[in-house]
Amino acid sequence: MVRTLSDRIVTGALLPGERLDEQSLAAGFLVSRTPVREALGQLAAIGLVERRPNRGAIVAVIAPDRLAAMFDAMAEMEGVCARLSASRMTAAEREELAAEHRASKELVRAGREDDYDRHNAVFHSRLYRGSHNDFLADLASQTRVRLAPFRRAQFRLDGRLRKSWHEHERIVEAILAGEGERAGAAAKAHVAEVSQVSAVFATPKLTP
Amino acid sequence: MVRTLSDRIVTGALLPGERLDEQSLAAGFLVSRTPVREALGQLAAIGLVERRPNRGAIVAVIAPDRLAAMFDAMAEMEGVCARLSASRMTAAEREELAAEHRASKELVRAGREDDYDRHNAVFHSRLYRGSHNDFLADLASQTRVRLAPFRRAQFRLDGRLRKSWHEHERIVEAILAGEGERAGAAAKAHVAEVSQVSAVFATPKLTP
DNA sequence: ACCCGAAAAAGTGTATGCAATCTCAATGCC
DNA sequence: GGCATTGAGATTGCATACACTTTTTCGGGT
Numbered sequence: 294m295v296r297t298l299s300d301r302i303v304t305g306a307l308l309p310g311e312r313l314d315e316q317s318l319a320a321g322f323l324v325s326r327t328p329v330r331e332a333l334g335q336l337a338a339i340g341l342v343e344r345r346p347n348r349g350a351i352v353a354v355i356a357p358d359r360l361a362a363m364f365d366a367m368a369e370m371e372g373v374c375a376r377l378s379a380s381r382m383t384a385a386e387r388e389e390l391a392a393e394h395r396a397s398k399e400l401v402r403a404g405r406e407d408d409y410d411r412h413n414a415v416f417h418s419r420l421y422r423g424s425h426n427d428f429l430a431d432l433a434s435q436t437r438v439r440l441a442p443f444r445r446a447q448f449r450l451d452g453r454l455r456k457s458w459h460e461h462e463r464i465v466e467a468i469l470a471g472e473g474e475r476a477g478a479a480a481k482a483h484v485a486e487v488s489q490v491s492a493v494f495a496t497p498k499l500t501p
Numbered sequence: 502m503v504r505t506l507s508d509r510i511v512t513g514a515l516l517p518g519e520r521l522d523e524q525s526l527a528a529g530f531l532v533s534r535t536p537v538r539e540a541l542g543q544l545a546a547i548g549l550v551e552r553r554p555n556r557g558a559i560v561a562v563i564a565p566d567r568l569a570a571m572f573d574a575m576a577e578m579e580g581v582c583a584r585l586s587a588s589r590m591t592a593a594e595r596e597e598l599a600a601e602h603r604a605s606k607e608l609v610r611a612g613r614e615d616d617y618d619r620h621n622a623v624f625h626s627r628l629y630r631g632s633h634n635d636f637l638a639d640l641a642s643q644t645r646v647r648l649a650p651f652r653r654a655q656f657r658l659d660g661r662l663r664k665s666w667h668e669h670e671r672i673v674e675a676i677l678a679g680e681g682e683r684a685g686a687a688a689k690a691h692v693a694e695v696s697q698v699s700a701v702f703a704t705p706k707l708t709p
Numbered sequence: 710a711c712c713c714g715a716a717a718a719a720g721t722g723t724a725t726g727c728a729a730t731c732t733c734a735a736t737g738c739c
Numbered sequence: 740g741g742c743a744t745t746g747a748g749a750t751t752g753c754a755t756a757c758a759c760t761t762t763t764t765c766g767g768g769t
Contacts (some may be wrong), residue, residue, distance in 0.1 A: 331542050523720075
């Protein structure tokens with residue numbers, strides 16, 4: 294249930310600022326309000342929803358400043374992960390990363406945005422796991438999830454798909470070459486780019 | 502109430518592995534089980550307690566591997582914060598940091614471990630805030646809290662107080678000089694040292 | 710003496726009910 | 740006409756109750 298709600302927020306089925314009424318949710322999930330409340334509590338702790346005392350919960354709406362900070366932090370974390378990946382990934386991990394990256398070129402050529410989005414998620418996940426630090430990887434994944442609502446439609450932008458692929462290319466090259474610093478810098482630059490692009494979508498659609 | 506429980510875990514009043522019985526807690530706080538459950542849910546989301554379905558909650562007991570990963574990640578995060586602090590801290594922030602650091606020398610000389618512990622918390626907090634990235638600072642603080650139960654008694658060790666102060670010294674020097682890379686490296690080294698020292702206390706006292 | 714199994718006890722997960730608080734709108738006052 | 744106020748409706752927060760799972764204990768058998 295936490296999973297379901299989390300997905301709905303991440304995929305944009307629930308927009309930032311949208312009200313999360315306990316009763317409606319309870320009715321929707323065919324359970325009572327108690328487990329709903331518990332789920333909301335957990336989502337609030339994760340940071341996906343915001344709980345205002347006696348005033349109900351809403352999908353977390355993030356101030357522009359904080360959003361920028363989150364993207365900055367994300368860039369730093371991805372940089373660290375990429376740097377560590379360059380020195381710690383096994384040969385098998387490197388090959389898988391490279392293979393999937395090569396395969397994704399076809400998605401770019403065909404302009405299959407949704408498929409590339411899925412690939413992108415896997416790519417970044419590989420980067421996190423490649424650090425061989427599960428905690429850091431979890432932290433990075435979590436942050437990525439929290440940013441998802443604000444990064445969603447970026448691939449719709451003209452030429453973004455191709456640019457994203459080339460940025461990935463630089464990261465992969467550096468990792469394969471075992472050059473940690475360069476990989477880290479490339480990953481940081483990649484996220485910074487995404488941050489720029491995503492700023493367009495940052496404005497919440499509904500703020501009643 | 503989340504705060505209270507969190508404090509008890511961090512300060513070691515509740516040890517890792519210890520059982521958190523909902524009824525007892527409810528009785529202790531003079532409330533019903535419902536709010537206790539909610540608090541436990543939040544603490545579980547933060548990672549301070551572990552919830553096993555139908556088997557109750559315990560204070561989070563962390564596997565040695567994961568603990569090592571957490572300290573590694575902590576080192577990277579502090580490194581990033583220190584690097585950013587070197588370039589972003591205001592003159593006032595730099596002065597406060599340096600002033601408090603200098604003042605703490607007296608605590609070392611007098612061997613006042615508890616006071617130094619408090620100073621240490623403030624010092625690191627300043628480092629996080631100095632990054633001028635609230636999200637990153639929050640992330641670092643949270644991780645620091647989660648590690649607290651395993652880092653608690655480190656200052657009891659012989660000479661650790663003095664060593665800690667000298668490590669801080671290097672960080673402060675680099676930040677005042679505006680040398681981000683050096684500050685980052687010093688902070689990383691500092692946490693790595695703490696990690697080493699804390700490994701001694703990592704073994705959970707009770708695993709029934 | 711040890712092990713296995715069943716029943717009781719303890720404890721968690723969920724549902725429901727009630728009190729407190731907030732929202733919103735209509736009304737009265739300036 | 741605009742603004743504060745008050746009441747009704749709606750919603751959250753907490754307490755209690757019950758069903759279900761796990762654990763413990765006690766008895767019997769090997």
